[in-house]
Amino acid sequence: MTANDEIDISRPHPARVYDYWLNGKSHYEADAAAAERVVRVWPGVVLGARLNREFMHRATRWLANEAGVRQFLDIGSGIPTEPNLHQVAQAVAPETRAVYVDNDPIVLAHAQELLSSTPQGRTAYLQADFTEPESILASPELGETLDLGRPVALSLIALLHFITDERGAYDIVRRYMDALPSGSYLVVSHATADFDPDLLTRVAEAYQSTVAEGQIRSSSEVNRFFEGLELVDPGVVVAHRWRHDGDEAQADITDAEFPVYGGVARKP
Template identity: 45%
Template structure:
């Protein structure tokens, strides 16, 4: 689907959206002029952003693969999933275990417009896409489509990948994470990846912070300590909260992935 399709009022194509800016950095086509302009402004401050988002895609693939192969997880709730691209969760999981069920949740109507493509997963499994906002846990957890696709009496993986830095402190990110954590049974897992100034090139931090003040959506990069606190109530699994390229790499870490400013970790619900 080309980005020019759809209702421009509903999609708010005149203002950038994080999912579409992310798509632009990944080299996707489902973005608009406002998204590309915002993406270019941020690339001038940190030219490594595109490498960072690709490193994050590789991190997500490794986490999902390990969860399916090593823990037997067969259900995924991907919140703030963004636009579909290569190695999406259902593709990775269902290649290993075709019966896996995946629900994607995002607040961008363009993501919903890709529902038909997402539903082309393995026939034994199930793939759904639902409109919802990370900041509304009760709305997502009570959604009939979510409840119909996932069995909340069985372990699942909740993925909150590179989206919490769009949640301000006044919106209680820790409380949001806790609500999802408390909704799933023991043996479930939670992935959290989050941008941090701790991993930003030191020479560009101040310039980047000034640019972030002009971004028309919340951006709150947090320290390693602040991100670690989001795992409260979870058993943080090896190797802990680390730069995402260092989370169980498949082999030598690509040089370009070492520039990522994202910390990531996987927690288990005890």
């Protein structure tokens, strides 16, 4: 069976909806319809998808350049959109290694784009579910690519708001971080209703009715994912303000326009 045989195009998937907002080409009619329902409620979501991607770029660049991280585990990686995480990191350190994980078969169909490593580095792709950390951490794809005896950056970009408390979101993150050595990092971006509760409630309703269940969290709830870790300055902030490199266009965007928190923390 091919990857395409496994793709259910009648139901929207978060990775493909996100691809639509990023003006990608790897989505279907159901994904576009779901994405447009959210756009009608929150026109700024298209800008938000781009800003979220830029947060990932800055966090990855900082980890590779300032923290010296050479291994990345990107779960919920989504459909490839250049530059991908490994391309950002390998531009700093060509020997960087990365493992991508997603549960959407269409990402597998495009995985070759995630495997375009430098000769010095290496990348791998694994189709798996974030909520099963032990199977991901024990997978041959990960074991042949990353050395879990050395620091790893766990990147969870726009993923955790799809994992409810009932599904054990905090415990799952803890299980990943417990398996990683001292000097590893956690990177998170997460939607919030702190700035406009009515808007995010309507967005959540539009999204969950067609795409996936989820849970919007407050600042204190997002901070809980980093318990026991050392937050990198400036802490958990609206993601476009996390080390935004003096970009004036980003500086002019209000928190309510991009209600997504971002943070990076080190495991002591």
